[in-house]
Amino acid sequence: MIRKFTMGRPIITEAVTAEFMSEKIGAFPFKSKTENGCFSFSFAMRKDDIVYGLGEAVRGINKRGWIYESYCSDDPFHTETKSSLYAAHNFIMLGGSSSFGIFIDFPARIRWDIGYSKSDEAEITICGMDFDIYLITADSPREIVREFRAAIGKSYVPPFWAFGFQQSRWSYHNAEAVDRVIDGYNSANIPIDCVYLDIDYMDSYKDFTINESAFPNFKSYVADKQSQGIHLIPIIDAGVKKEDGYEIYEEGKANGYFCKTADGSIFEAGVWPGICAFPDFINPEVRRWFGSKYRYLLDMGIDGFWNDMNEPALFYSAKGIENALDEAAEAKGKNLDLGKFFHLKDVFMGLSNSRDDYSSIWHSVDGESVNHQSVHNIYGASMTKAAGDYFSEAFGEGKILMFSRASYIGAHRTAGIWFGDNHSWWSHILLNLKMLPSANMCGFLYCGADLGGFNENATRDLVLRFLALGVFTPLMRNHSALGTRDQECYSFENTDDFRDIIEVRYRLIPYLYSTFKKASEENELIFRPLSFDYPDDKIARECETQLMLGEECMIAPVYEQNVSGRTVYLPEDMRLVKLSGTRVEQQELEKGLHYIEVALNEIPLFIKKSKKIPLCQPALRTRDLDKDSLEYI
Numbered sequence: 003m004i005r006k007f008t009m010g011r012p013i014i015t016e017a018v019t020a021e022f023m024s025e026k027i028g029a030f031p032f033k034s035k036t037e038n039g040c041f042s043f044s045f046a047m048r049k050d051d052i053v054y055g056l057g058e059a060v061r062g063i064n065k066r067g068w069i070y071e072s073y074c075s076d077d078p079f080h081t082e083t084k085s086s087l088y089a090a091h092n093f094i095m096l097g098g099s100s101s102f103g104i105f106i107d108f109p110a111r112i113r114w115d116i117g118y119s120k121s122d123e124a125e126i127t128i129c130g131m132d133f134d135i136y137l138i139t140a141d142s143p144r145e146i147v148r149e150f151r152a153a154i155g156k157s158y159v160p161p162f163w164a165f166g167f168q169q170s171r172w173s174y175h176n177a178e179a180v181d182r183v184i185d186g187y188n189s190a191n192i193p194i195d196c197v198y199l200d201i202d203y204m205d206s207y208k209d210f211t212i213n214e215s216a217f218p219n220f221k222s223y224v225a226d227k228q229s230q231g232i233h234l235i236p237i238i239d240a241g242v243k244k245e246d247g248y249e250i251y252e253e254g255k256a257n258g259y260f261c262k263t264a265d266g267s268i269f270e271a272g273v274w275p276g277i278c279a280f281p282d283f284i285n286p287e288v289r290r291w292f293g294s295k296y297r298y299l300l301d302m303g304i305d306g307f308w309n310d311m312n313e314p315a316l317f318y319s320a321k322g323i324e325n326a327l328d329e330a331a332e333a334k335g336k337n338l339d340l341g342k343f344f345h346l347k348d349v350f351m352g353l354s355n356s357r358d359d360y361s362s363i364w365h366s367v368d369g370e371s372v373n374h375q376s377v378h379n380i381y382g383a384s385m386t387k388a389a390g391d392y393f394s395e396a397f398g399e400g401k402i403l404m405f406s407r408a409s410y411i412g413a414h415r416t417a418g419i420w421f422g423d424n425h426s427w428w429s430h431i432l433l434n435l436k437m438l439p440s441a442n443m444c445g446f447l448y449c450g451a452d453l454g455g456f457n458e459n460a461t462r463d464l465v466l467r468f469l470a471l472g473v474f475t476p477l478m479r480n481h482s483a484l485g486t487r488d489q490e491c492y493s494f495e496n497t498d499d500f501r502d503i504i505e506v507r508y509r510l511i512p513y514l515y516s517t518f519k520k521a522s523e524e525n526e527l528i529f530r531p532l533s534f535d536y537p538d539d540k541i542a543r544e545c546e547t548q549l550m551l552g553e554e555c556m557i558a559p560v561y562e563q564n565v566s567g568r569t570v571y572l573p574e575d576m577r578l579v580k581l582s583g584t585r586v587e588q589q590e591l592e593k594g595l596h597y598i599e600v601a602l603n604e605i606p607l608f609i610k611k612s613k614k615i616p617l618c619q620p621a622l623r624t625r626d627l628d629k630d631s632l633e634y635i
């Protein structure tokens with residue numbers, strides 16, 4: 003059952019598609035208070051209750067014992083002491099003797115103190131007085147997720163080829179660099195379906211332009227790649243370069259489509275192209291305009307996009323720089339005591355994504371001027387909606403691949419997400435694993451992390467182990483930052499191991515795709531915490547290094563360096579299947595703890611009793627997969 007409680011006059015986010023009768027907030031059955039323009043409520047947690055949710059966030063599947071914030075943030079350090087990443091996924095769920103879920107439809111800041119201040123209490127603070135709270139009750143966490151997902155509408159399903167392996171880097175600067183990647187994979191006989199174009203494919207980082215000297219005859223280049231079964235996926239950034247004569251900027255300016263400052267002038271801030279203006283995606287007319295601009299690349303044969311920097315990320319504003327320079331001038335020639343020195347340092351360090359800058363942005367919502375802070379968390383989601391609405395209008399569903407960095411619940415209907423700028427750290431294999439079920443709860447099914455890690459240099463074994471998790475994630479993309487060591491599979495010694503891993507992915511695609519479609523149709527999760535399936539099994543309840551996948555199996559990737567395997571907990575008798583290339587090894591295992599040997603080129607998979615999964619023969623492209631001759635294990 004779902005009850006909706008309304009306070010004030012909430013901003014329409016379109017997160018929820020089903021209709022519910024609003025009850026007054028006074029009827030909300032939790033202890034609550036109003037203070038300093040914020041509404042907070044709390045609930046007690048018993049010792050072994052698990053708190054699930056919050057989608058893309060740091061820390062565990064069980065969110066207890068930390069304080070989180072819904073505030074979309076461009077933060078490339080995903081350490082456990084952070085409170086926000088790129089998304090605002092305002093859904094949590096208490097799983098224990100009583101279970102309920104809560105979705106807060108509110109696009110500004112929310113604080114989730116989940117047993118941080120008081121270990122047996124959760125206190126949630128909504129920083130505003132206009133919101134909807136949905137209270138979802140059902141018999142089990144899985145049931146609650148299903149009800150919630152039914153209310154927010156079906157999850158986006160990408161094209162079939164989006165399940166193929168994808169290679170990215172910031173950046174393949176020109177056509178030759180892209181060709182080298184494709185050749186590298188072809189010569190190593192490693193399957194691949196997509197190569198990414200990061201910001202350098204553009205002319206001066208201008209959205210919907212091509213750097214013609216780097217990519218001459220782009221349209222025929224794209225067609226040539228398509229004929230080889232390769233999809234090129236360009237990035238689109240939220241900021242639009244301020245440049246006279248640049249069509250997007252001129253049109254946006256002429257029509258008043260950009261975000262404003264308090265005095266009505268265009269809000270400007272520096273991002274990749276230098277000073278940019280920011281489309282007011284909250285306005286439906288602006289969405290229609292910006293969405294239709296993707297046409298330029300679609301006409302060139304492009305059929306996939308990733309939307310970046312849409313929290314929105316702001317490197318600096320002129321005001322911020324001026325203020326910092328004033329402070330620096332003030333300090334010049336002075337003997338700075340520690341307080342002054344660190345203050346000065348903080349002023350410069352705080353230039354990017356500054357909350358002062360966000361506060362100086364104004365949107366137009368139904369003709370009314372609304373401060374950015376009130377809609378911050380739907381800015382990126384609205385950019386994605388702009389494109390998604392255009393794609394479904396122009397092509398119908400499921401034709402165009404798209405995923406976004408910033409997101410809000412509701413965007414799961416039009417796109418996927420990737421988990422942003424992780425690191426080439428072993429700990430991030432586990433962090434990214436834990437995000438999967440949480441993202442699924444919030445409707446985001448097409449998701450994945452930068453495999454091998456984005457920031458810093460990866461080692462060969464890390465890439466292999468990361469890929470072994472990625473074999474199961476709908477988005478399987480290797481991506482790496484500017485200046486890092488080559489991370490393409492063929493750039494390491496003994497590429498056979500990489501082929502073995504990625505071939506397993508291609509063998510599993512029919513299974514993964516049908517599991518995905520079913521999860522979207524039936525509002526199910528692809529990845530579930532073990533506690534969903536084995537609520538009475540203490541070890542399973544606390545296990546956060548393994549996941550249930552679909553109805554059939556369990557995964558348990560290796561996440562540490564210099565180990566030849568790992569301990570796996572089987573909550574019931576299962577069959578261990580080790581997959582490597584076309585090799586399949588099987589072994590029955592009894593319920594309990596087992597140490598499993600896993601070589602770098604092997605994928606362990608645990609299949610439940612009386613379940614089977616299909617495998618096809620591998621191919622170098624998804625289009626060449628023979629989905630009709632399946633072998634079952």
Ligand code: MIG
Pocket residue numbers: 171172200201237310311407422423481482483
């Ligand atoms: O400030 O486009 O998360 O995937 O490679 C960095 C360059 C901007 C951040 C994205 C990352 C991408 C990078 N972008």
